[in-house]
Amino acid sequence: MEIRLEQVSKDFDSVRVIEDLELLVHDGEMIALLGPSGCGKTTTLFMICGIHTVTAGRVLFGDRDVTHVPPQERNVGVVFQSYALYPHLAVAENIAFPLRIRKEAKEDVEHKVRKIAATLHIDSLLTRRPGQLSGGQQQRVALARALVRDPAVLLLDEPLANLDTGLRLEMRSELRRIQQATGSTAILVTHDQAEAMSMCDRIALMNEGQIEQIATPSEIYVRPRNKFVASFIGSPPIAFCSGAVSENMFKGPGFKFELPERLQAAAIKPDSAVTLGIRPEALQPGLDIPVSGMIAFVEPQGRETLYGLQLPDGNMLRSVQAGGSRFKLGEHVRWGLDRESLLFFDPDGSGI
Amino acid sequence: MRRVIVQSALLSALAAYTAFAAGPFLWIAIMSFRTTSEISAAPYALPDTFHWWKYPEAWFNSNYETYFWNSTQVMVISVTVLSVLGAMAAHCLARYKFPGNRIVFFLIFSSIILPPQITIIGVFQLLVEYGLYNSLVGLTLVYISMQLPLTVYILEGFFARLPQDLFDAARMDGYSDFEIFWRITLPIGMPAIATTVVLNMIYIWNEFLFAVVLLSDDSKRTLPLGIQRFLGDHLEDTGMLATGLMIAVIPIIVVYVFFSEKMIQGMTAGAVK
Numbered sequence: 001m002e003i004r005l006e007q008v009s010k011d012f013d014s015v016r017v018i019e020d021l022e023l024l025v026h027d028g029e030m031i032a033l034l035g036p037s038g039c040g041k042t043t044t045l046f047m048i049c050g051i052h053t054v055t056a057g058r059v060l061f062g063d064r065d066v067t068h069v070p071p072q073e074r075n076v077g078v079v080f081q082s083y084a085l086y087p088h089l090a091v092a093e094n095i096a097f098p099l100r101i102r103k104e105a106k107e108d109v110e111h112k113v114r115k116i117a118a119t120l121h122i123d124s125l126l127t128r129r130p131g132q133l134s135g136g137q138q139q140r141v142a143l144a145r146a147l148v149r150d151p152a153v154l155l156l157d158e159p160l161a162n163l164d165t166g167l168r169l170e171m172r173s174e175l176r177r178i179q180q181a182t183g184s185t186a187i188l189v190t191h192d193q194a195e196a197m198s199m200c201d202r203i204a205l206m207n208e209g210q211i212e213q214i215a216t217p218s219e220i221y222v223r224p225r226n227k228f229v230a231s232f233i234g235s236p237p238i239a240f241c242s243g244a245v246s247e248n249m250f251k252g253p254g255f256k257f258e259l260p261e262r263l264q265a266a267a268i269k270p271d272s273a274v275t276l277g278i279r280p281e282a283l284q285p286g287l288d289i290p291v292s293g294m295i296a297f298v299e300p301q302g303r304e305t306l307y308g309l310q311l312p313d314g315n316m317l318r319s320v321q322a323g324g325s326r327f328k329l330g331e332h333v334r335w336g337l338d339r340e341s342l343l344f345f346d347p348d349g350s351g352i
Numbered sequence: 353m354r355r356v357i358v359q360s361a362l363l364s365a366l367a368a369y370t371a372f373a374a375g376p377f378l379w380i381a382i383m384s385f386r387t388t389s390e391i392s393a394a395p396y397a398l399p400d401t402f403h404w405w406k407y408p409e410a411w412f413n414s415n416y417e418t419y420f421w422n423s424t425q426v427m428v429i430s431v432t433v434l435s436v437l438g439a440m441a442a443h444c445l446a447r448y449k450f451p452g453n454r455i456v457f458f459l460i461f462s463s464i465i466l467p468p469q470i471t472i473i474g475v476f477q478l479l480v481e482y483g484l485y486n487s488l489v490g491l492t493l494v495y496i497s498m499q500l501p502l503t504v505y506i507l508e509g510f511f512a513r514l515p516q517d518l519f520d521a522a523r524m525d526g527y528s529d530f531e532i533f534w535r536i537t538l539p540i541g542m543p544a545i546a547t548t549v550v551l552n553m554i555y556i557w558n559e560f561l562f563a564v565v566l567l568s569d570d571s572k573r574t575l576p577l578g579i580q581r582f583l584g585d586h587l588e589d590t591g592m593l594a595t596g597l598m599i600a601v602i603p604i605i606v607v608y609v610f611f612s613e614k615m616i617q618g619m620t621a622g623a624v625k
Contacts, residue, residue, distance in 0.1 A: 046520075051520045051523065070523075071520075071523045071524055072523060072527065072528065076524060078520070078521065078524045080517045080520070080521060081517075082517045084517035084518050084521035086540075088539045088540050088542075097525050098524075098525035098526055101527055101531070102526065145521075145525070
């Protein structure tokens with residue numbers, strides 16, 4: 001089921017938290033609503049399922065306008081952050097709960113519960129109460145309850161936030177597998193970019209009630225639309241340093257280089273201020289645009305090492321290099337930038 | 353060593369409190385098997401012979417059957433209405449945002465602080481005007497209105513702490529507002545409801561003031577009034593009074609034991625996570 005938000009706005013007590021939001025989720029697609037806390041991603045999710053009313057604009061499921069349809073009639077499956085399992089019901093009854101109201105035949109209900117429980121590997125837990133389950137098991141039960149009635153749309157509100165690290169990694173691929181197996185259209189709310197990147201077809205990055213960019217994970221990483229997107233996506237984060245462009249040359253603090261071809265075509269005004277974004281993998285020893293500085297911190301991470309390189313003007317760049325630490329704290333080094341993966345932003349923060 | 357001292361101090365305090373609370377009750381229980389003359393001869397003595405016959409005697413010789421039945425009717429109906437109505441009101445106040453929600457809640461809550469004596473003349477006048485004076489229906493209505501504020505207050509406090517996600521989830525699962533109340537709030541709220549059931553049962557079973565003011569016929573009397581009859585005008589039949597009290601108190605003890613078990617079960621099962 002295709003989901004479309006048109007010019008959707010939401011006020012809470014006359015404070016506008018969502019402004020003219022546009023979003024199109026294709027049928028069978030899994031999309032992430034990613035953003036810092038308080039950016040309105042859960043509010044958006046709750047407007048799609050109908051828990052929150054929409055102040056202005058339209059919500060469409062396929063061709064059907066559901067803006068004013070009560071949540072009971074939207075056929076949406078939701079996995080809440082807290083899982084919201086019914087504490088007084090056994091697992092089987094929790095899963096069967098959405099079916100009971102539909103007056104389905106007893107055998108059908110039983111059959112569907114067994115089937116979904118088998119898919120999610122929780123068939124051995126059916127007689128237990130939610131209080132007797134671990135976090136990961138509760139999560140699966142919540143997912144089973146959301147999926148059992150074949151929802152048109154599956155909404156996941158930070159489903160992995162309450163799990164410990166190992167289980168989180170496992171459930172990431174598990175969730176994706178189930179979503180693809182059931183072919184449901186899914187929206188995942190998360191503040192964890194790794195989760196969004198690894199699980200979703202596309203990412204809608206939100207900030208302050210607006211969508212900054214909607215793109216595939218690799219696109220949003222390689223071509224962020226603005227500085228906010230560039231700084232939010234990527235870990236360790238991107239570093240910025242300001243400079244000026246004239247005659248197809250970028251002049252930064254202590255280094256200058258010729259702009260890559262795609263920017264030469266963009267015809268930047270001479271002498272205009274430009275911010276350079278340097279991802280940690282774009283700064284490496286032996287690359288062709290030389291940058292000198294002093295190593296300000298060394299963080300060995302096993303497989304790779306994160307260095308902080310302080311430029312003469314005080315700016316701090318980051319570099320991730322494979323292997324153990326070969327450079328020492330305080331050492332003066334001359335590394336280089338990878339021209340093709342550099343990012344450029346104009347003074348108002350938009351990407352060039 | 354310090355632990356032993358603390359423990360023994362705690363134990364002796366508990367023992368003293370138990371003696372203080374249970375002593376008079378035991379005393380009445382012992383007296384219920386003794387005759388009035390035996391009691392006046394030696395008030396604190398144990399029974400020489402257990403006069404079991406006093407129980408049927410107290411029951412059959414003084415209309416006890418009627419009082420018991422009246423009390424049971426009033427209590428069961430009041431507590432049922434209180435629980436259903438109170439839970440519904442508490443659910444709405446805890447769960448729905450509507451203008452004036454807090455004002456309604458405050459008005460209900462503030463009536464808890466009024467002592468019942470203040471309202472009794474007004475209540476009496478009202479019941480007379482509506483032809484409900486000297487009727488069990490009238491008394492039941494008064495009990496419901498007296499106990500509703502406290503019931504709503506206790507239940508609202510509990511229901512408000514239930515996570516909103518549960519209700520949103522039930523809505524997403526396709527349940528209507530009333531079904532959500534019936535299938536989510538009520539079963540999960542059972543421990544709190546059991547608490548109010550016990551409180552209301554004890555209050556209504558023992559209530560004397562309103563009963564004595566609002567009932568006049570012997571055939572309408574509730575148990576507390578029936579017991580009063582043993583305090584005769586001329587002769588005080590202490591032995592029979594004790595027997596009557598024991599008969600009156602046994603059901604409430606049974607109910608309490610049953611429900612407190614439920615209450616504790618509900619609380620320890622981690623019903624709400």
